[in-house]
Amino acid sequence: MIQKNSPLPIYYQLEEAIKEAIQNQELTPGRMIPSEREYAEKYGISRMTVRQALSNLVNDGFLYRQRGKGTFVAHQKIEQPLQGLTSFSEDMRSRGLEPSTRVISFKVVPASHDLASKLEVEAGTSLFELKRIRLADQLPMAYEMLYISKEVAPDLTEEIAQSSIYEYVENKLGLKIQHGRQVLEASIARRTEAEMLQVEEGAPVLMIERRSTLESNKPLEVVKSVYRADRYKFTIDMERFS
Ligand code: GLP
Secondary structure (H helix, E strand, O other), X not given: OOOOOOOOOHHHHHHHHHHHHHHOOOOOOOOEOOOHHHHHHHHOOOHHHHHHHHHHHHHOOOXXXXXXXXEEEOOOOEEEEOOOOOOHHHHHHOXXXXXXXXXXXXXXXXXXXXXXXXXXXXXXXXXXXXXXXXEEOOEEEEEEEEEEEOOOOOOOOHHHHOOOHHHHHHHHOOOOEEEEEEEEEEEEOOHHHHHHHOOOOOOEEEEEEEEEEEOOOOEEEEEEEEEEOOOEEEEOOOOOXX
């Protein structure tokens, strides 16, 4: 409820009311919220005040705008610890979300010099190149481009690529994935990435490049992932040097 004689500014009270509606699921993620005019009429306040409250909620990530469509309730960000070497499928399942994958392309390509040195193979060696959209409960979370040498995974198929690669490597190939190194960078979605992730071109994304190795020290994969910055946040635990 909005109290006009309260010392709290009206826009702030409206923000709190909308946050509460999100918290108690009156307003659910992905749903369009009422228009500025409707809020103004409902509470007998000015549209300017409503606009200010909604802008603040957009800036704070509670709501998002889609040009020409309206303002919607944002999905809660997934919090991903950076310590463990886990797979996308494991990450989603551990949160009670259902992982799924849309394979965009599945090809064999010759290794470029850069990939060859990262995967410790000769330049020109056949690599599988997999482009996949990774979804959680049907929502696109990340777009991934994975390279794995044919030597390591000779019988990889598109069907396997539709589910978990780590499960295939560990359970079918019987290999142990031991170590991974990741580089994280902030970026914006380019046209293709935006299409894949269903965001606007230029939306913020997190780029992650992972190179993982097997127990034998042989590199397993080089993966470039583009994560939606509005769906993901990463956490890391730190110890102070003593
Ligand atoms: C994450 C990593 C990728 C890795 C993938 C494996 O998304 N960023 O480097 O290839 O997990 O996931 P899955 O086993 O579900 O295919």
